[in-house]
Amino acid sequence: MSAPTASRYVVVGAGIHGLSTAYHLAKELRTRGTGSGADVVVLDKSSPGAGASGIACGVVRNNYFQPAMSELMQACVEVWESDPAAYHYNPVGYIALGAAVQEPDLTATYDRQEQIGYRSELIVGVPQVDAHMKSLFPDWRAQDVTICLHEHQGGFAFNMDSVLGLAGKCESENVTILSGVEVEEIELGGDGVATAVRTNRGRIEIGEQLVLAPGPWAKQFWGMLGLPQTIDIRTPTGDVARDQPMWTYWNLQEGEIAVDPQAFATANGGPPPVIHLDTDAPLLGDDGKLITDELWGIYFKRDRHGVQGGASPLVVDGDVALDPYPQTTNVDSGFADMWCAGLSHAMSRFEGCRAAYRDARSGGIGAFTADNFPVFDYVKPNVYAILDSNHGYKMIGVGREVAKVLVGEHSSLLYPFRFERFATGDLHPVSQSPYPWS
Ligand SMILES: Cc1cc2nc3c(=O)[nH]c(=O)nc-3n(C[C@H](O)[C@H](O)[C@H](O)COP(=O)(O)OP(=O)(O)OC[C@H]3O[C@@H](n4cnc5c(N)ncnc54)[C@H](O)[C@@H]3O)c2cc1C
Numbered sequence: 147m148s149a150p151t152a153s154r155y156v157v158v159g160a161g162i163h164g165l166s167t168a169y170h171l172a173k174e175l176r177t178r179g180t181g182s183g184a185d186v187v188v189l190d191k192s193s194p195g196a197g198a199s200g201i202a203c204g205v206v207r208n209n210y211f212q213p214a215m216s217e218l219m220q221a222c223v224e225v226w227e228s229d230p231a232a233y234h235y236n237p238v239g240y241i242a243l244g245a246a247v248q249e250p251d252l253t254a255t256y257d258r259q260e261q262i263g264y265r266s267e268l269i270v271g272v273p274q275v276d277a278h279m280k281s282l283f284p285d286w287r288a289q290d291v292t293i294c295l296h297e298h299q300g301g302f303a304f305n306m307d308s309v310l311g312l313a314g315k316c317e318s319e320n321v322t323i324l325s326g327v328e329v330e331e332i333e334l335g336g337d338g339v340a341t342a343v344r345t346n347r348g349r350i351e352i353g354e355q356l357v358l359a360p361g362p363w364a365k366q367f368w369g370m371l372g373l374p375q376t377i378d379i380r381t382p383t384g385d386v387a388r389d390q391p392m393w394t395y396w397n398l399q400e401g402e403i404a405v406d407p408q409a410f411a412t413a414n415g416g417p418p419p420v421i422h423l424d425t426d427a428p429l430l431g432d433d434g435k436l437i438t439d440e441l442w443g444i445y446f447k448r449d450r451h452g453v454q455g456g457a458s459p460l461v462v463d464g465d466v467a468l469d470p471y472p473q474t475t476n477v478d479s480g481f482a483d484m485w486c487a488g489l490s491h492a493m494s495r496f497e498g499c500r501a502a503y504r505d506a507r508s509g510g511i512g513a514f515t516a517d518n519f520p521v522f523d524y525v526k527p528n529v530y531a532i533l534d535s536n537h538g539y540k541m542i543g544v545g546r547e548v549a550k551v552l553v554g555e556h557s558s559l560l561y562p563f564r565f566e567r568f569a570t571g572d573l574h575p576v577s578q579s580p581y582p583w584s
Pocket residue numbers: 158159160161162163164189190191192193194195196197198199200201202203204205206327328329330359360361362363398399400508509510511512532534535536537538539540541
């Protein structure tokens with residue numbers, strides 16, 4: 147299909163955010179009688195799901211210490227639950243197990259979930275957590291875990307299938323999705339209004355608004371708009387941290403073991419919740435060798451062909467070549483040993499699973515903002531940016547909120563993620579988690 151020369155709404159990026167925005171925008175326009183999906187074009191330099199959305203582990207959870215993240219995530223889970231078949235969503239729940247240092251955070255998170263009506267339970271104390279986990283998995287053997295947040299909503303979705311499900315919904319609303327169209331430049335008028343995008347397939351005039359949903363390529367678009375690569379950040383105490391990099395990269399380490407997926411089931415044969423275990427118990431390999439005696443963590447879920455998951459990401463020093471994505475992944479050579487030892491530490495059914503580890507298409511680079519939380523905001527008068535700081539496969543509902551903003555409504559869920567927070571000090575609280583995304 148040839149690229150149009152103009153479109154009322156141009157969305158860049160056919161990942162979870164670009165497609166969700168396009169679909170919900172089309173619906174908004176149709177139901178308001180102010181237009182339709184024919185007014186929306188989505189451009190992707192590759193194809194739907196070619197970015198982070200197509201490689202994500204697919205975990206959908208609400209375990210966020212920050213009130214604004216938790217409330218937004220609840221809205222996102224609502225979207226996942228609205229059509230599990232199309233989104234290939236598995237509502238199996240999610241369990242976060244923590245060390246003593248995480249108790250205050252997980253307790254606060256649970257309290258908030260109670261307040262907002264997100265279904266979860268909190269189990270505190272080593273014997274209590276052990277009993278809860280053994281009731282689900284009789285071979286549970288992780289020692290000294292002091293707290294467990296069991297979310298009865300959430301779970302995971304199959305990454306590529308859900309992207310294609312969203313693409314199908316876009317097409318059913320007459321949205322045009324164009325693959326192989328790379329945006330190389332954004333034309334800005336003197337007033338900062340974006341008038342057109344220049345692509346490898348020609349110039350496309352922007353009738354009204356441009357939406358950027360570029361995932362890990364956020365920094366490139368930030369540059370195209372002439373926005374600052376370093377910023378000053380006012381902290382809630384009033385101090386100002388000067389010249390902080392707006393964008394950093396982390397390498398998400400993930401892998402899988404090729405085992406019978408049905409062997410990872412609950413005691414009653416049901417599908418297992420996604421599990422995230424953080425602990426300060428010493429981690430030993432199956433050969434008894436110490437891997438670490440510092441706080442470590444892994445997450446894992448049942449996948450189609452085995453068990454898939456990851457561990458703490460690695461900071462990338464400086465810039466990184468993102469293309470071809472995600473073959474740029476460069477995991478720590480010790481990752482497979484550590485992750486498989488973690489599985490075996492958790493459940494005896496995984497003892498010896500290192501032999502079943504395989505180098506699958508897993509892991510990839512994520513782009514993070516200066517405070518590791520998303521920026522959802524207008525960055526030019528008619529340019530809305532969805533820059534999720536790698537939080538966002540689960541954030542399928544952000545597009546629904548952005549669509550409302552594009553047609554002139556306010557979104558109280560997106561408001562805490564405005565770019566202005568760095569200047570005003572209206573930052574999100576920071577948790578004790580070793581991960582940059584909690
Ligand atoms: C290994 C890994 C595991 C993850 N696991 C999870 C998880 O379990 N749960 C979770 O919630 N999040 C997870 N994330 C984060 C999540 O995947 C991302 O936050 C989310 O997918 C970003 O979606 P997006 O739509 O913004 O970007 P993407 O899905 O990356 O889409 C951006 C699109 O923009 C296109 N593009 C880029 N530049 C241009 C250009 N110049 N012109 C046109 N098109 C362009 C790309 O081809 C791409 O298709 C994970 C991330 C990684 C890397």
